Amino acid sequence: MAVRxxxxxxxxxxPGDARALEEAERECFPDPWPGHLFLAEVRAPGRFHRLALAPDGQLMAYLLGVWQYLDLHILKIATRPPWRRQGLARHLLVLAGEHVMEAGGESVTLEVRESNQAxxxxxxxxxxxxxxxxxxYYGDGEDALIMTWRVPRSQ
Ligand SMILES: CC(C)(COP(=O)(O)OP(=O)(O)OC[C@H]1O[C@@H](n2cnc3c(N)ncnc32)[C@H](O)[C@@H]1OP(=O)(O)O)[C@@H](O)C(=O)NCCC(=O)NCCS
Structure with a gap:
């Protein structure tokens, strides 16, 4: 896999990653979260958050998720432009799915702009x-699509 x-x-x-998250967020979203939200998120309980860092420590990609009963709700997933199309977002989502299975959860849910074909x-x-x-759903009036992945049922 390319991500390797x-x-x-x-x-x-x-908390020391909040600034890097804020910078990456500005590169990745037209309506970026402000830094204080990242600071609150990284300190909050009941979360599944993961960063993907380059060997030199640069933030390449991130996923933030919050448990809502048996569903892990993805709040953020993004890969910074220089590292796109190399499997990082897929890798983080696979890790989230594995975490949900290990924790006995049922699903992963997220919202996505209907124009966001990537x-x-x-x-x-x-x-x-x-x-x-x-x-x-979004500040500029665009609709969100709700998409869900369900843990496969064992036979
Ligand atoms: C969407 C996003 C997270 C994808 O991150 P990424 O690390 O480049 O994605 P991956 O390399 O893991 O891509 C996995 C697969 O997703 C699909 N995909 C990803 N980017 C795509 C694009 N620009 N066009 C079409 N398909 C795309 C492909 O099927 C790809 O597999 P392939 O490269 O073997 O064809 C990234 O483009 C991004 O950060 N965008 C801005 C923030 C954003 O929109 N986040 C999602 C909010 S809901």
Whole structure:
């Protein structure tokens, strides 16, 4: 898998990562979260957060998820532009799915802009299915699609 060549270190973020997350967020989203939200998130309980760091310590990609009963809700997933199309986001989502299975959860859910074909394609390749729509979910009025991955049932 291409992601191996990047030799990412995967670990949860701490308060010292909030600034790097804020910078990456500005590169990745038109409506970025402010830094204080990252600071609150990394300190909050009931989360599954992971960073992918380059060997020189640069933040390459991140996933933030919050448990909502048996569902892990993805709040953020992004790969910074220089490291895209090398399997990092897929890798982080696979780790999230494995975590849900190990923890006895049932599903992973997220919202995605209906125009975000790159992300929708990513989720589809991992088996996420369209579950619904949130009209005017984003600040600019765009709808969100709700997509869910379910833990496979054992026979
Ligand atoms: C969407 C995003 C997270 C993908 O990150 P990534 O690390 O480049 O994705 P991966 O390399 O793991 O891609 C895995 C698969 O997803 C699909 N995919 C990813 N980017 C794609 C693109 N630009 N166009 C079409 N398909 C794409 C492909 O099927 C890809 O597999 P392939 O490269 O073997 O064809 C990244 O483009 C990003 O950060 N975008 C801005 C933030 C964002 O939109 N986050 C999602 C919010 S819901």
């Amino acid at each position: 060549a990047l030799r990412p270190t995967i670990r949860p973020p701490g 992300a929708i394609q990513l989720y589809r390749t991992l088996g996420y299915e369209l579950k619904g729509r949130r009209p005017h």
